[in-house]
Amino acid sequence: MKKGLMRGLAGITASLCAISLVATAYTPSREAFINTRLGTSSVELVETGDGSADAYYYDSEFESLGDLVQANVDLSEQISAEGSVLLKNTNNALPIDTASETVTLWGHNCIFPAKGGMIGSSAAAAEGQDDPGFIGGLAARGFNINMDMVDFYASEEAFAYTRQTFFPGAGLLPAFTPAYEPPQFYMTGEIPASMYTDDILKKADGTAAIVIITRDSSEAADYSPTMFCATEGDTFERPLALSQYERDMIALAKQHSTKVIVLVNADNPMELKELKEDAEIDSILWVGAPGEYGFYGIADVLSGAANPSGRLPDTYATNGTSSPAMMNFGLYMYTNNLNNGSAQGDIPQLTEADKADWYLVENEGIYNGYKYYETRYEDQILGRANATATEGSSTGSAWNYEDEVDYPFGYGLSYTVFSSTLDSVDLTLGEVGTATVTVKNEGDVAGKNAVELFVQAPYTEGGIEKSAIQLVGFGKTQILEPGQSETITIDVDPALFASYDETAVKADGTQGAWVLEAGDYYFSIGSDVHAALNDILSVKDETTVEKLQTINDTYLAAEHVQVWNLAETDIETYSAGVQNALQEANINNLIPDTVEYTTRTDWTKGWKTVDTLTPTADMMVGLTNSNYALNANGEGVTWGADNGLTFLQMLDIDGDGKIVGVTDIEDPKWDQLVQQITLDEAIQFIECGGDDLENLDSVMMPRTYVNDGPIGFAFDQVAGYKTRWTAADSARPTYVSDQPEAGYSMAVFPTEPIVAATLNKDLVTREGELLGEEALYAKESGIIAPGVNLHRTPYCARNHEYYSEDSVLVAIMANTVSAAMKSKGLMAQCKHFAFNHQELNRSGLSTFFTEQAGRENELRGFQLAMSSNNTASIMTAFNRVGTVFAGAHSGILEQIARKEWGFKGGIITDMVNGADYMNWRDTVAAGGGVMLTNTPTYLNTNIGTMTAAKDIIATDTFFQQKMQDSLKSWLYSVAQSNAANGLTETTVIKHVTPWWLQALYAADAVFAALTLLFVFLGIKSKKKEA
């Protein structure tokens, strides 16, 4: 009996020992993740000098964390106040007199409004943190609220209708797994009209109705026109149209209120025509998803404390599916897909590892957003190119602009009236010119006015595709008192309105160039893009005036327009180093005549879906992730050299001890520094970019944290300011441990569409600065923001993380916020480079487009921040560019980003979600760099881990050189960040074993010892028995 007992106990302890050993072997690869959750660290910076050196190169401007939090609140209010867009205001319904009027909040979503978006931009207050929502925001600003309605919406009975796929306030269902069906449903969260009792309705009588209409946003999710409404009993024609319950609720609000004001709490453009045309709807205010504190700013607009000055960052179409960009949006699979496809002749079936079943054909060419609607409108007015054909018409009859657009890009009203004059446009090719605009407040209320400058470039039918109008810059006045005027200056860079000609051959013989064609360029400052185009059309040809269609109160004015003439066509000035790099992203270049692109020569074209696609053998190279094979080549590179350099020596530090620059990346010292790194360190750094950037002891670069996202550090990644700190950091000036705000969520700012709508670079700069301050208090050095992808369609549910449908607006916003972050030592990481236009099956999605469209729209949005190197780094996209994973596409990474734009910063992948297609081999070889993952991710793949491939890597000189290039770019970026804080010439990196790892070691030892003991006792007892 005793033998059996000992043997059994040995089995238990041996099993526990085995599990403990596995955990001991595994957990170091997730060390950073575990450390941040437990508040521990494996690396400490130890000062070996006398400690007198000032090691804080970036100091906080705030005395305390509380002051910083208050600054976030204040800025969020301002952004929201200036970013809310007044779409309609009749009968002087707004502003509301808080002294005499009582308001009733209508719409069940007033309880759980959309504040951000699920996953990377999730806004949720931590315990003790201010979480006003609509109700708290209005109450704080002195509104008298009908609380009976609020209590009714908060009741258990109404709660059953709450949007809650995961948690209350979430109506979309994101997924990281492959999808073989379109998104199925959306929950509106609205309640049936039958639930409103007479008593509740009576209490709303005589009050002003504030109606909340909400649509959610989410990473890893999209809207689909075929969705059904999952709120019990509710229905909609399309998810971005009003639902039946919403219509019923609005009808009740109209019956029981003195006035009806609709707040559109959604970042995706909704279909608002019925509200716009309903005379009983007095006002419509777009407020987007305003983050944690933006509700105060909305309340300020409603009360008149702030005069609205926001402008729409997107076109609000009557039917969100009416643009050509929507034609191929959704679920399209190769014929040899894994799910229901099969091998096609010699083309094998795609595998799970390939992660390549899906494609997206961007058939709209350059005509996305207003570039489609406004260009077709001009051709409608001028009677050109079948513009009035029924193709693309949402009514089924002849296409007519007024039937298609509710509110154009740039639209936004004020409580006052402004006049504006475009005084001058001063341009020289190759330089950034200026436009001056004089704005006067002609009304009787003080307010700011945003000015958008548009241009129409000369267009020849059948020539280069061109939008009839495009944004080139913007500015904003200070608050102008009634009668006051201000002249503002807007930068105008001709590079931003050059067209990309794929066929042009430059003097150096290379093909592809940025072209400015000879002719008249019409600049205009109309109150929105449509008004600006009307201004231009009326100036160009007075006979068109009678045909023009105006939207609401826009007006024609010749003083809005200036003409600049270019005598000769130019293809060289903006084309240095430029050549075609995206020809294989055009599906017609791979399989001729696959798609018919939208063209100004004939508007009947571009309306066909690409329902079936069989990849060619050449396409399968990319789709099977076989872009590079490691091979022995070259003479090798130097690793582990003793050059006596440290990371800190690359910095330029001024007399005040602040970083003012960094050694030029072309300086050979960088190569010498990189050569000090060992191959093992390099592999670790590149293979394990998840949650942090690994420390590089050989050059004294400390471990560096980089996390999501666009509205502030995401709470699920950095659970409060205190997360990254350990007691060893307690001497640091921004150390956080037990302050009341220590556990607060930092994801608080209004979402990017609202920021874009402000058209206020000062506010954007301040946002970047405060994000930099957040980083100092959270011990973070990089933020995976801003989101810079284009709003290509209204149905991408991740539009909340991106600014606009217009690439110039995106570019200026991204560059401005990145520069401000940099000034505070925070590395911006613009994402997702590039063409991340669809979240459905984003992992591995083949994205096809023309090179002209790619460069003029999506890439132009990234260009300013990257060419100025204000963004320290970029995150690549999940999707493929053509058939090649975006993170392993040398065309965008090396040719365009590095060579054409001069981008010097680090490149990292998005979270590795498909390790075979997002593989380290193809990524590094193509000029990418760090993989956002951990070593175990590659254990179960065809490629295996980088660590295991060390021997062959060591023979591949080309590959090692790429590794060193990547390391250099990251060192260059990190050197300019706050990661240098705490480092001096005499600091050393000390490795420590955190308690949890010590505990695992102890468990290994104890279980091993017990096992041996029980084995010994078992054998001994056997002998005794014998």
Place this chain on the structure above:
Amino acid sequence: MKKSFGLFVELIAAIVGIVSIVMYGGSLVKTQNTYIFLIAAVVVAVIAAIGAQKNPGVCNWGAPIAAALAAAGIGYSITVMSDAIGYVISGLYTMDDIRGWVNFMIAACIAWLLYMIAGFTGMAKEA
């Protein structure tokens, strides 16, 4: 020497262990280490069961060894599934996505428990 109840437990454990290996093929993410350790556990268990008739003193130790090997295999399967489990917790994956792994875990843990029970009982009574 007589056959014991433990022999049957050990054999059942080995059979369940084989079933778990087959089921592991349905796991969302797999690792070779799990296959190696689980197969090793089955091999040890079977050899021990066969040898127990002749040399129970040594072969009865096969059960605890198999238990330890199975535990290692289970441990490795958890390491590569940690991300997926996290996604289920955060809602990005559903239980359906990891159902194959969960089924495997149930079978593998049953086999592991049976190995341990066989360790206590022994497979053949020693003289």
